[in-house]
Amino acid sequence: MADLRPPSAPPLFERAAAEVRATAFRGDLSVREIPAPAGLAPDCLALAGDVRPEEHGLDSPYGTGRFILLHDPDEPAPWNGPWRIVCFAQAPLEPDIGIDPMLADVAWSWLMDALGSRRAQFHSASGTATKTLSKGFGSLAAEGDGAQIELRASWSPSGPTAPHVEAWSELVCMLAGLPPGSEQIAVLGSRRAARD
Structure with a gap:
């Protein structure tokens, strides 16, 4: 991964960031470091992940996500500590799965x-799970x-970052x-994958 670390990151953050950068990912998930959003914390590192993007070009039709590690020695009150992780994950679904009333609960439980x-240690978790249904009309009728599921979550980590x-x-x-355990096995329930 490209190293996008800020030039003046403190040693404590650098150690955590090195853990993140050293993480090994399954072959189905392409992960890269991206510029972190500005203004969230004095120190931050961001990753983008796409499920099997090589099969369809730059944008994955299967699923995507973002991971942001934040560090603020001033310990913002909602964090209850100096560290916070913010994550995002999104994937298309078959419409019959998208109407399941328990889908949002299942995404959070996953x-x-x-x-x-x-065995990730954490506290102060929060998040939202959103499911959307869509229908094409006119030139998009075909x-x-x-359907799509999207999970946005944050929590305060303690212990190792990896x-x-x-x-x-x-x-x-x-x-x-x-x-x-399903690496290189066909993606289950992807609406877009079935159209390609």
Whole structure:
């Protein structure tokens, strides 16, 4: 990954960032470091991940995600500490899966399960899970019905940083229909994949 670290990052943040950069990802997920959003914290590092983008060019039709590690020694009150992780994961779904009333709960539980399975220590978690349904009309009628799930979450990590990155990558793959251990197996339930 390209190193986009700020020139004056403190040693504590540099150690955490080095952990993030050293994380190994499954072959189905292409991860790269991207410029971190400005103004969130004095020190931050951001990753972008795409599920199997090489099969379809730059944008993955299967799923995508972002991971941001934030550090603020002033310990903002909502964080309850100096560290915060913000993550985003999004994937298309089959419409019949998109109408499931438990879908948002399942997406959140996958994140909690991924953090638990990696023994990632955290507190002060919050987030939203959003499902959308769409129908094409006019020149887009041929696209038919579609659905999408999106999870935005944040939590305050404690302990090593790598388990949190691993949990995020697992979440991105799970939303895209690739459960753990399914590397290089066909993506499950991807509406867009079926059209290509």
